[in-house]
Amino acid sequence: MKSTMERAETRTAPEPKSNRGPLVVIAVFGALFLVGCWAAWFFTIDDAFITFRYSANMADGHGPVWNVGEDPIEGFTNFLWMLWHVPFALAGLPLETVAKVTSVVLGAGILVILVRAGHRAGGVLGALVAAGALVLFVPTYFHVTAGLETIAFAAVVLRAAIVGVDLVQGRAVRDWEPPLLLLLAGMIRPEGVLATLPGFLVWCWLRRRHGRTWALVAAVVVVGGGYFAWRWTYFGHLFPNTFYVKFGNLDAGSVWLETTVLLFLPLLVLTASLLIRKESRGEGLVLCSVVLLTGMTYAVSGPTMDYLYRFAFHAFPVLCLGAALATARLGHRVIAALAGIVTVGWVAVAGVTSVELPVAANYGPDLQRAHVAIGKGLAAARVPEAARSLAVSDAGAIPYYSGWKAIDYIGLNDEAIAQGARPADVVKAARPTVIVVTAQGPRATPGVVYGMSVPEVAKDYELVADIQMREGYFQEIFVLPEYAAQVKDAVTTSVDEAQRRNDPGRYEDTIDRWLDRLRAQLPGG
Template identity: 30%
Template sequence: MTDTAEVAARPQEAEPDPDARPPRSGRRVWWGVPAVLLPTVLFGLHALVYGRWEVDDAGITFAYARSVATGAGPVLQAGLPPVEGWSNPAWLGLLVVGHWLRLFDHGAWFGVPDYVAYPKALALLCVAGVFAGFWAAASAVSRRPVVVTVVAGTIAAAIPSFVIWCVSGLENSLLALAVTWIGAVLVRAAARGRVAAAFPAVGCGLLAALAALTRPEGLIYGAAFPLVALLLVRRGAVARTLGAGVLSVVAFLVPVGLYLWWRWATFGQLLPTTAVAKSQGLPTVAGFGKVTELVSYAGWLGVLVGAVVVGAALLRPTPVRTAVVVLLVPLGLGIVAFGVLVPDWMEQYRFATPVWALGALVVTLAAVDVLGGLRARGRAVVAVVVAGAAVLSGVGWVGAAQSFRAAPTAPMCLIVVNTGWEFNGYADILGLRSATFFAPEIGGGALAGRSLLVDGAGLAEPTIARLWAAKDWAGVRDYVLDDVRPTFFRAHGEFRTQMDFDDDPRFQADYVLIGPAPNGGGNWVRRDLVRDEATMDRLRAWAARAAADDTAQRATPRASCGDRIVQGETAAS
């Protein structure tokens, strides 16, 4: 058995150590409140930099939440067949509850649209929970839990990637909450020598299930408790430890298994349509090469200093050593998940959120422990090095924040304007009560658009998802032009060139261009619906007005688009 395991197994037998955790007191516990509150406020202030921006993919979940909450079922829009076009059922559930409570998709909170306020408020609460997890872990093993919580929380709150995706309208903050508390429960159990007990086993299993129902890669955290239990197994307690591991796996599998059963019964498949479309494959060496990008983003000197202090903490026979070992397990699982996932086209490392949270906690916990064991001169040297690393990382983070603030990824309200409102106007001119619409972005369009959407990216369209997985672009063209035959058609950028609809004779015969769109795009309508030149003139006049609205929205990419996004309207209500 390793030294680490022996320390964890016999915490009561260790020699008195100046860095050992002192007895808890009620007064000391109350210090956790300001320790959690301070970095939460800093996170909120950082979030203000990105205004009311939410990514269009969040709009897909918003649209499903509206459908479920209003009784239409698990559909993107009322009138479409059930399709699991989301990959975050736990987050979707929170949005549905918000809709039922009239906190979401009903109006404004003190002048802020609730489709902005509610998801961002949820994110702020989840992040406060993340920092509470920092406190729970630090107070179990460190003499300075306030310092650990404030510093680790401040680091997380300063990382643009962490803040951006937590307040994007997506589920990142909930995933970070679940994963951080897996680490906190494990640290507290190890500090008490109770890793093989039922409570931490079940708790970690249920938290891992929450992670799995928040993001598909969250499944990997089901391994966290069994791995830690094996690392810290006591001599003579192997059977009990194995039993706790089985208990944790069962607690994980029951909720996940129930959801998988519902998915199969409802949609007839084991994977969500989003996963099929993204064609997630087996891990590759190139995939894990992405991890070096995270190191560069965090700052090479900062990561090097962090690695050194973590290594130094592992050499010190204190309770912090075991805590660091324990936390490295879910952190390592998070890094593996990031490496396995297909690279995401969105900026700022959307899938790295748990890595930033646990990384900040591990490094800070280790650094505070190591500094506590140094003399004044050693502390001064380390402080200078850490300050230099912080400055270099901070410069990079400021640049990343400024860049994203100037041009945030796929604003949902931009899609509301140019995919929802714009095409509602075309339908009005043509007198269409029902229409179909093929487009590559669908979040804002599903919320605002009257036409039934056919998702060109396949996230909410099973046939196209399978064709995307096979990279069968000719098959996409055949399916869309021969089977779907949508009323309206929108394409731009790489999507337009990749799909190559323009050169298809069927497309040229059946569709007429209404007008160009930004990013090398265009908007088309079925030729047989344009009765005369006067109708085309009206369509193009509306296109010119819509282009002006598009330009105005692009000029304010962090702005919202009205107090409510009402389906079928042509402008903000």
């Protein structure tokens, strides 16, 4: 005979969830994810080639340096991502492809994690909300294929958030995981320490009576402190060089914050709603803390190159998880379903209507026929090794493919400019063979670009080429007279070939151009 209490427990115990639901969700959304990656595969952001240049130089035995033979400068903020590509550079594999494949695998991992966590909390509806927001947000695919560390960082932050939620819900976690995630996140991006701190602190508190906990904390301090001390002594500065260029732009940070809040408003509201009920307050505190600490850095720095909400994406999967957990707590199934539909629909519409989407959708071919072609042309130019130097603002594909010594006059990869030197003074002192200037039209040389006076630095140079990337975006090539003919011939040959292969004659930033390109890739297209 069962007691009254035993019978009550039997009646109220939750039914075990079937594994069929999450498998179907993974299969359907996984197929959509792969289609999305295919549609954005051509997209690689110019900044990715900055990291690849450091990786290639390290693979060649020079260490992580911008210019071989010069003092090291930390012009990247993704050390572990840079390090990941070194063995592939040694093997001679194309780093652009390595980065894309890595991010596809990690992106698929994020999808699986969200489906499992969403299903565990709210059944099939929870899985649909968590994974649907990710998969139906079109910018996701451009972050997968961009070549940067965005997806890797988001994956680590998401996993750290889930570990924190598991801890406050009383689930078992592997003791080595919270400290490892803290180290990984901090070495992928400096702000990763903040992003993964909530789960780490929860773990420290709940495991405070275990000696192994403090041994692992000590290991984190030793390894993390050793890494920080090495990079400080190697590069000579407390923070990456990009920090000194970007940090402190509160006006831009305010705009970023307003844009991000509007973009993810339903996700933010649902995640914050976890704080209302006592039974969900612990997981709500963890998730809200992760989102707040992740975004705090960008809100006070006004991040540049924030294409398609790149920096907001770092916490996006965490918000997808929070929305799934919150819908599971709404109680009434119809209300939960409506909340999920509104949330996923909001995010999907916000992504597909982004004003930046047409530019990103055509950016890959545009970069190939301009920056990549210029870099390859410079590499082929008959210019002596000692004279292979250039100054450039778009300091990614052009320096990477050319292999030339490069002055980044924005300052991301130039210590003097980052510390306040006039770009014109730095460029004039170096007197590079080539100066590349971004203009809005042919023969429309700007007076000042990124703080550099173009007439001042290029007065003794010859303009040998105006290369169109897209509507309203040209690269002007200025060359010292003694090398003008060689550079012009090589760059023109390279660019002409690239223009023929990449959307010839089309320079408009439209979704139609993107769709036409995709249709041409289909069988019979």
